Amino acid sequence: MRFDYSLRLLTDKSWQQPQFHFHDNYEILFSLTTAGSVFIDNELLPLENGTLCLIQAGCLHRTKSEVDEFKRYVLQFPETILRNLSDGTDPVASLLNRAYLCTLLSPQDYIQLNYLFDRLFTLSGAENGNTFQRNIALLEILYYIGNLLGEPFEEGQPVTSPDYKRIRPVLDYIQEHLDEPLPLDTLASEFYLNKHYFCHLFKKVTGFSATEYIIRNRLAQARSLLRSGVSVQEAGEQSGFGSNAHFIKTFTNVVGISPGRYAREYRSSHKI
Numbered sequence: 001m002r003f004d005y006s007l008r009l010l011t012d013k014s015w016q017q018p019q020f021h022f023h024d025n026y027e028i029l030f031s032l033t034t035a036g037s038v039f040i041d042n043e044l045l046p047l048e049n050g051t052l053c054l055i056q057a058g059c060l061h062r063t064k065s066e067v068d069e070f071k072r073y074v075l076q077f078p079e080t081i082l083r084n085l086s087d088g089t090d091p092v093a094s095l096l097n098r099a100y101l102c103t104l105l106s107p108q109d110y111i112q113l114n115y116l117f118d119r120l121f122t123l124s125g126a127e128n129g130n131t132f133q134r135n136i137a138l139l140e141i142l143y144y145i146g147n148l149l150g151e152p153f154e155e156g157q158p159v160t161s162p163d164y165k166r167i168r169p170v171l172d173y174i175q176e177h178l179d180e181p182l183p184l185d186t187l188a189s190e191f192y193l194n195k196h197y198f199c200h201l202f203k204k205v206t207g208f209s210a211t212e213y214i215i216r217n218r219l220a221q222a223r224s225l226l227r228s229g230v231s232v233q234e235a236g237e238q239s240g241f242g243s244n245a246h247f248i249k250t251f252t253n254v255v256g257i258s259p260g261r262y263a264r265e266y267r268s269s270h271k272i
Helices: 079-085 091-095 107-125 131-150 162-176 184-190 195-206 210-227 232-238 244-255 259-269
Strands: 006-012 026-031 037-040 043-046 051-055 061-064 070-077 100-104
Touching: 006 107, 026 107, 037 051, 037 100, 043 051, 051 131, 070 107, 070 131, 079 091, 079 131, 091 131, 100 131, 107 131, 162 184, 162 195, 162 210, 184 195, 184 210, 195 210, 210 232, 210 244, 210 259, 232 244, 232 259, 244 259
Parallel strands: none
Antiparallel strands: 006 070, 026 051, 026 070, 037 043, 037 061, 051 100
16 A cells, blocks of 8 residues: 655745645645745744644645745645554644644754655655655654654744734634625724725735635635535535635635535545
């Protein structure tokens, strides 16, 4: 049996992800350069050489680089790997409990983890690579990170700019009221801001518009509801979409398949 995973070693210049997004798989981001920032679950965190982020399936995030070269490993794998391997008390169990975990590695951990990623990357690229070796190499990474994050560790500290402090309460408000109408006029007045200034500030801080942020969060919530067995109509209503037709159209345009098909495929295979 070969574990289902994807490992990429990426290098980009002045990188910014085109949209705020989520995955159905877990993602590990291992930054090999000091770059810019990553926006995860309403937190804006710096990306430094040695930053390690574990992002849970369904957690909205977006990365942005402000340097000439942004080099990183990106490892994606289904949640079922963790759940099938963990008995709830081992180091791997610590990877299942939060929306994200982010830390700056010590020099020793950086060297060791970089070696493990390099090894898995080499094995993954071999045409006739040994499946057993690949599986073990993946498990070594997960076990190492589980040990690292299962013990007390220094979490990455959010960026603390005055603009971010003004927008952070807005992000929390949106999360708490996703099932309600959220017109921009109402949001701006709720926080005593001019609508034009509010929209400008929101995009400056987060990198995306308030409307995009609301839609992506509603889709992430709907996806979670669909996976839990809620009907398509109820998932749309509970996520704040004004009509079932609007929900189906938006979900299909962004995710690539209809919400009904998404739910069916998840039930049949436990992953998309």
